Amino acid sequence: MIDLQLLNYLDGFITEARKKRFIEVLAERTKLLTVAIEDVYQMHNTSAVVRSCDIFGIQEAHIIESRYGKRLDKDIAMGSEKWVDIIRYRNTKECIAALRNQGYAIIATTPHNDSCLLDDFKIAGKTALFFGTERNGLSAEVFAAADGFLKIPMAGFTESLNISVSAAIILHTLTSKLKRETDDWQLSAEEKLVKQIDWTKKSIRSIDAILARYEQQK
Amino acid sequence: MIDLQLLNYLDGFITEARKKRFIEVLAERTKLLTVAIEDVYQMHNTSAVVRSCDIFGIQEAHIIESRYGKRLDKDIAMGSEKWVDIIRYRNTKECIAALRNQGYAIIATTPHNDSCLLDDFKIAGKTALFFGTERNGLSAEVFAAADGFLKIPMAGFTESLNISVSAAIILHTLTSKLKRETDDWQLSAEEKLVKQIDWTKKSIRSIDAILARYEQQK
Numbered sequence: 001m002i003d004l005q006l007l008n009y010l011d012g013f014i015t016e017a018r019k020k021r022f023i024e025v026l027a028e029r030t031k032l033l034t035v036a037i038e039d040v041y042q043m044h045n046t047s048a049v050v051r052s053c054d055i056f057g058i059q060e061a062h063i064i065e066s067r068y069g070k071r072l073d074k075d076i077a078m079g080s081e082k083w084v085d086i087i088r089y090r091n092t093k094e095c096i097a098a099l100r101n102q103g104y105a106i107i108a109t110t111p112h113n114d115s116c117l118l119d120d121f122k123i124a125g126k127t128a129l130f131f132g133t134e135r136n137g138l139s140a141e142v143f144a145a146a147d148g149f150l151k152i153p154m155a156g157f158t159e160s161l162n163i164s165v166s167a168a169i170i171l172h173t174l175t176s177k178l179k180r181e182t183d184d185w186q187l188s189a190e191e192k193l194v195k196q197i198d199w200t201k202k203s204i205r206s207i208d209a210i211l212a213r214y215e216q217q218k
Numbered sequence: 219m220i221d222l223q224l225l226n227y228l229d230g231f232i233t234e235a236r237k238k239r240f241i242e243v244l245a246e247r248t249k250l251l252t253v254a255i256e257d258v259y260q261m262h263n264t265s266a267v268v269r270s271c272d273i274f275g276i277q278e279a280h281i282i283e284s285r286y287g288k289r290l291d292k293d294i295a296m297g298s299e300k301w302v303d304i305i306r307y308r309n310t311k312e313c314i315a316a317l318r319n320q321g322y323a324i325i326a327t328t329p330h331n332d333s334c335l336l337d338d339f340k341i342a343g344k345t346a347l348f349f350g351t352e353r354n355g356l357s358a359e360v361f362a363a364a365d366g367f368l369k370i371p372m373a374g375f376t377e378s379l380n381i382s383v384s385a386a387i388i389l390h391t392l393t394s395k396l397k398r399e400t401d402d403w404q405l406s407a408e409e410k411l412v413k414q415i416d417w418t419k420k421s422i423r424s425i426d427a428i429l430a431r432y433e434q435q436k
Contacts, residue, residue, distance in 0.1 A: 021375075028373035048383070054374035083375050119394055152390065155246035156272035157239075157301050165266070165386045168379065172370065172387045176337055 002193045009214050010200045022199050025083070026192045028057040030185045033123070033174055034104065035167065036062040036095055036130045038138055047081075048164030049131065054080035056171040059187065059195070062099065062128070066091040082202055092141045104128040105147040108138050109170060111160055113149040118173055121150055123182065129170060131163050220411045227432050228418045240417050243301070244410045246275040248403045251341070251392055252322065253385065254280040254313055254348045256356055265299075266382030267349065272298035274389040277405065277413070280317065280346070284309040300420055310359045322346040323365040326356050327388060329378055331367040336391055339368055341400065347388060349381050 011019055035058060037046055046063065053061050061084050089095040096106055104126045129150065132138030152161060152169055161169070178185045187195070201207050229237055253276060255264055264281065271279050279302050307313040314324055322344045347368065350356030370379060370387055379387070396403045405413070419425050 025374055048380070051376050052379075052383070054376045055372045055379065057373040080374070080376050118390075119398075153394075154273045155275040155393075156243055156298070158269050158272045158298050161270075161273065161386065162266070162382075164380075165270070165383055168383045169387055169390045172336075173391070175373075176371075180337075 002190060003197070004193070006214065007193065007197050007200065010197070010204065010210070013204045013210060014200055018203060019200075022196050025057075026187060026195055028179075029059045029187050029192075029195070030057055030175065030178065031059050031187060031191070032126055032182075032185045033058055033171075033178060034060045034062060034099070034126075034128050035171070036064065036099065036128050037163075038064045038092060038095075038130060038132050038142060039066060045134070045162070045164050049167045050084050050086065051080045052164070052168045052171050053084045056168075056175040058084065058171060058175070060085045060087060062087045062089065062095050064089045064092050064095045083199065092139055096142070096145050099128045102126070106130065106142070106145050107148045107150050108132075108142050108146040109150045109152075109166060110137055110143075111151055111154065112137065114151060115149050117151055117153045118170060119153075121174065121177075123174060123178055127174075129167075129174075131167055134160070134163055220408060221415070222411070224432065225411065225415050225418065228415070228422065228428070231422045231428060232418055236421060237418075240414050243275075244405060244413055246397075247277045247405050247410075247413070248275055248393065248396065249277050249405060249409070250344055250400075250403045251276055251389075251396060252278045252280060252317070252344075252346045253389070254282065254317065254346050255381075256282045256310060256313075256348060256350050256360060257284060263352070263380070263382050267385045268302050268304065269298040270382070270386040270389050271302045274386075274393040276302065276389060276393070278303045278305060280305045280307065280313050282307045282310050282313045301417065310357055314360070314363050317346045320344065324348065324360070324363050325366045325368050326360050326364040327368045327370075327384060328355060328361075329369055329372065330355065332369060333367050335369055335371045336388060337371075339392065339395075341392060341396055345392075347385075347392075349385055352378070352381055 035049060035053060037049055050061050063086055065088060089098070099106065105124070106128055108130050110132070130138055130142050130146070132142070150170065152166060154161070204210060253267060253271060255267055268279050281304055283306060307316070317324065323342070324346055326348050328350070348356055348360050348364070350360070368388065370384060372379070422428060
C-alpha cells in the first residue's frame with residue numbers, strides 16, 4: 001500500500017521545483033524496455049549505461065556480475081544510480097530466468113547477427129536488451145536463450161562500438177520509437193508514486209530522523 | 219585527374235577482399251553531413267568521434283585545436299583516422315569560414331537550446347554538426363554563427379551526455395535519416411576513386427618503393 005500521507009509529509013522537506021522535476025521525470029519513465037549488462041569489467045562502462053538509462057527513461061537496469069563479484073558496487077554508485085533501479089545477479093542464468101518470469105523477451109545486442117537492424121526493430125511487448133563485454137561480447141548462454149537479436153548497422157572499417165556508445169544509440173532510438181508508436185509504455189500510477197516516495201526520501205539529508213519523527217506523530 | 223592506371227597497378231598489391239571492402243565502404247560514405255569538433259581536450263573523445271564518423275560513413279571531420287595545439291596529433295592517430303579525412307584548424311573562425319565557403323550550414327549541437335530536437339531535424343543540404351567540450355560546451359562564436367541548433371532530448375536527471383556518446387547518437391540518427399530520405403548523399407564517382415587510391419596506398423606497406431617502380435615503368 002502506498003502511504004500518500006507520508007509522501008505529503010516528506011514533500012515538506014524538498015522544494016516545489018524538486019517535486020515538479022520528480023513528476024516530470026516519472027512521466028517519461030518506462031519498464032517496457034529494460035537493459036541487462038553482462039559482466040562488463042570496465043566499471044565506467046556500466047556506469048555510462050546506467051546514465052543512459054536515466055537520460056532515456058529506462059527505470060530498471062539488470063547487472064550480471066559473475067566474474068567480478070562485488071567489485072563494481074562502489075565504483076558504479078555514481079549520480080544516476082540513485083534514479084535508476086539496479087537489480088544484481090550472480091550469473092546470467094538467474095538474470096534470464098528472472099526477466100522471463102516477468103514476461104520480458106530476451107534480445108541480444110550484437111554486431112555479429114544481421115537478422116534485425118536497429119531501425120527495423122519492432123518493440124513487441126516487454127523487452128530486455130542484453131549488452132556484453134567489449135572484448136568477448138555476450139556469452140553463449142545469452143545467444144542460446146535469445147528471442148531475438150539487434151544490430152546497429154555499421155558502414156565503416158571499425159567493426160565495433162564501445163558498449164556505452166552502443167547502449168546510448170539503442171536506448172535513444174528505441175525509447176523514441178516506443179513513445180511515438182505505443183501507448184502503454186509508462187509506469188502505472190502506483191509505480192510512479194512508489195518511486196516518487198523513494199526519490200523524495202533519497203533527496204532528504206536527515207531522512208532517518210525525519211521518518212522517526214513521522215512515525216511518532218502518526 | 220584520376221590515374222586509373224595507377225589504381226589498377228596498386229590493386230595488384232592488395233587482396234580482392236580488401237578491394238571489395240573499400241568499394242563497399244565508399245558506397246556508404248557521405249560529405250553531405252560533416253562534423254566539427256571544438257577544442258575537445260580529452261583526446262580519447264575526439265578519437266571516439268572520429269571512430270563514429272567512420273562507422274556511420276562521415277568522410278570528413280573538422281578539428282579545431284586553438285587551445286591545445288598540436289598535442290592531439292599523435293594521440294588521436296588511431297585506426298579510424300586513416301579512413302576519415304581530418305581537416306585541422308587553429309581557431310573556430312577559420313573553421314566556420316571554410317565550411318561556409320563550401321556551402322555547409324553551421325549547426326550547433328547543444329543541450330541548452332530547445333529549438334530543434336534530434337528526431338525533428340531536417341537535413342536541408344550540406345550540414346556541419348558542431349560539438350563542443352564536455353565542460354564548457356561550444357564557444358559563443360559558434361552559437362553566434364549558427365544557422366541552427368540540435369538537441370538530443372533527455373528525460374532524466376542527468377543533464378548532459380559525453381561528447382562521444384552525443385556524437386554517436388546524432389550521427390547514427392542523421393545518417394540513417396539521410397539514407398532513407400534523400401538521394402544525393404553519396405560521394406561522386408570521382409571522389410570515390412580518389413579515396414580508393416588513397417586507401418589502397420595506405421594499405422600497402424612498402425608503398426614508396428612500389429610507387430617509384432610504377433613511375434619508372436610508366
